[in-house]
Amino acid sequence: MRVHLASITHRHGTSQYAGSSREELIEKLGVYCRENDENKLLDHAVSDEEIVSRYFSEENYGSNEYVDFADDEEITVDVSTMVRMFAALGNPGMAEGSVDLHDAIAKATLLSEPMIDYEGAARAQGWQLLDIAGGGQTFLRESQVGGDTQMDRCAPDWSSLCGNHDIGTDDFEQQPTGFFAISQGLADCLPLEERVVRDLAGMIIWARAGETVRGLAR
Known part of the structure; x- marks a missing residue:
């Protein structure tokens, strides 16, 4: 199996991403870009390749964040x-x-x-992981019909988030x-x-x- 790698440098440090193909890697980077487009500068309906290109351009977020693709694939x-x-x-x-x-x-x-896919279970319920002003990150779930927006800054990971909010994982066990x-x-x-x-x-x-x-x- 070949693993394609990339790293994103941002104000909190460096994040690593991987995919079993370049297409999957770009898809994961696209999720990052959409979730962190805090100034709503981008058209989220474009392809993953396009939104990654636009996100890291100088006129958008490229002056503060940048992405590096590994020269060699990890085998x-x-x-x-x-x-x-x-x-x-x-x-x-x-x-x-x-x-x-x-x-x-x-x-x-x-x-x-x-194995339990805690992240998949939480995302299926509308949760996202976002950067927040002043530093740090938070889990956020946008308001649903008749409900309030939920935020969880205490959960250190997706597993803890599922436990904190009684998110079912039975359908995400493999x-x-x-x-x-x-x-x-x-x-x-x-x-x-x-x-x-x-x-x-x-x-x-x-x-x-x-x-x-x-x-x-x-």
Whole structure:
């Protein structure tokens, strides 16, 4: 699997994004641009490619924010067969073998547990992650018919947001569909909610659900 990478430099620092294709990467950057167009300078109906180009132009937000695309794609190695083999050995405390084998079984079992897409569940309910004046970020849900606009500045991540607002996640639970060996550099870019296990058979393993790579959280 090839992972396409980009970074956005903004007033809060640097954010990393990834996609399994350039098109998906641009789609994720398009979400960033639409959510952070606080001065309403852009036509949100244009394509993702166009809105990314316009957002980072000098006449819009380009003097304060800019995007860099990695020169080289990050290449990951599919190690799904190995992970599933270790997980199939069962309870690490019951398996015969060395301490290293028990450790590999435990890590493979952890990787194989169902994954919950907290961000997807929250976005389905209308929540967004926005920059706020004076620094920092907040989760925001625009007012619905007969309701009030909701804001949550306390939740540190999408998982906590779902817990704070009783957002159901049953429809957003998936079994991992693949396991990939990745570089230290890519592992350092991944947000905390991504499932990564280090030092399984000497490799850093990333568990993925679905066919695509989700945009990296800010």
